[in-house]
Amino acid sequence: MKLATLLDSGLEWSNPDRGGEHPGVVINDIANRPRPQARVITVANEKGGVGKSTLAFHLCVALADAGYEVLGVDLDRRQQSLSRALVNRSATANRLRVKLPQPRHVVLHHQTGAMLAQEIARLGAACDYVVIDAAGTDCGIVRRAVAMANLLISPVTSSFVDLDLLGRLHPLTRAYRGPGCFAEMVLDLRAARRAAGLAPLEWAVLRNRRRRDNSHDQNRVEAALQELAGQLDFRLGEGLSERVIYRELFLLGLTHLDLGRIPDLARSHSVAVSEVRQLLDLVCPATLAACAA
Ligand SMILES: Nc1ncnc2c1ncn2[C@@H]1O[C@H](COP(=O)(O)OP(=O)(O)OP(=O)(O)O)[C@@H](O)[C@H]1O
Numbered sequence: 001m002k003l004a005t006l007l008d009s010g011l012e013w014s015n016p017d018r019g020g021e022h023p024g025v026v027i028n029d030i031a032n033r034p035r036p037q038a039r040v041i042t043v044a045n046e047k048g049g050v051g052k053s054t055l056a057f058h059l060c061v062a063l064a065d066a067g068y069e070v071l072g073v074d075l076d077r078r079q080q081s082l083s084r085a086l087v088n089r090s091a092t093a094n095r096l097r098v099k100l101p102q103p104r105h106v107v108l109h110h111q112t113g114a115m116l117a118q119e120i121a122r123l124g125a126a127c128d129y130v131v132i133d134a135a136g137t138d139c140g141i142v143r144r145a146v147a148m149a150n151l152l153i154s155p156v157t158s159s160f161v162d163l164d165l166l167g168r169l170h171p172l173t174r175a176y177r178g179p180g181c182f183a184e185m186v187l188d189l190r191a192a193r194r195a196a197g198l199a200p201l202e203w204a205v206l207r208n209r210r211r212r213d214n215s216h217d218q219n220r221v222e223a224a225l226q227e228l229a230g231q232l233d234f235r236l237g238e239g240l241s242e243r244v245i246y247r248e249l250f251l252l253g254l255t256h257l258d259l260g261r262i263p264d265l266a267r268s269h270s271v272a273v274s275e276v277r278q279l280l281d282l283v284c285p286a287t288l289a290a291c292a293a
């Protein structure tokens with residue numbers, strides 16, 4: 001018998017644990033609360049360390065830099081990375097006496113659907129965008145943040161370990177066998193939204209923390225991502241590539257977009273600037289055209 005057939009017969013493709021709050025209950029909770037006027041972008045992936053908070057921070061700043069009112073909602077009440085970056089940003093602006101676009105932000109300490117809706121209504125009423133940074137876990141509040149999103153952004157690194165949460169692939173042929181645990185949650189919520197007559201959930205998966213080598217391994221991950229995009233109906237896009245500067249600016253709460261406003265720090269990081277601007281193309285294409293003009 002061929003190795004591929006042997007491997008095929010011995011593997012369990014479905015997710016053994018389909019726990020978590022029922023999608024119908026989650027959607028019901030969301031549908032029965034007032035919908036925010038702002039466009040809601042949720043950055044979520046059950047996989048930890050893929051760059052969700054870094055991406056959410058850059059997205060908040062890029063949108064504010066483009067003139068939008070933005071509220072960042074930090075669901076990770078332990079790490080609070082998004083919120084810490086935005087606190088650092090205000091402190092830097094005060095210390096250096098420079099004016100920087102400042103997104104509002106809040107940490108959701110009391111993690112219920114009611115409090116999420118209340119904080120968005122309280123702080124985000126005048127906002128154009130609400131950017132929600134989810135913790136790398138599956139829980140009721142993350143499900144609600146995905147359920148209420150206009151756009152779900154899931155960063156992934158170039159690794160089959162990350163892809164496993166999106167889809168189960170045959171180890172040799174890499175043929176698609178079924179959704180991974182995170183994708184299953186998204187598909188279930190999408191189906192529940194459809195059943196409740198709500199607008200479809202747009203889903204973008206971003207290649208994040210990419211290194212510049214064009215290795216054979218990266219090509220195989222890319223082929224698998226393309227396959228998963230078709231099977232799971234998500235858009236594939238570019239996130240931020242792997243650069244030390246993205247983590248070095250964290251303590252200052254700055255992005256490359258700000259460096260021009262701070263003469264002492266001004267340096268040319270044109271590639272990183274265009275990567276951050278590219279994020280805008282994903283959420284508001286008209287803004288990117290205006291930036292380029
Ligand atoms: N584009 C990047 N280039 C270099 N380092 C990065 C990049 N994105 C994230 N990092 C670093 O990787 C680590 C994890 O990033 P981050 O906290 O944004 O991930 P996360 O998905 O939010 O993690 P968690 O699941 O724990 O919330 C941090 O040290 C961060 O500074």
Ligand SMILES: [Mg+2]
Nearest residue numbers: 052053076081
């Ligand atoms: Mg995080």
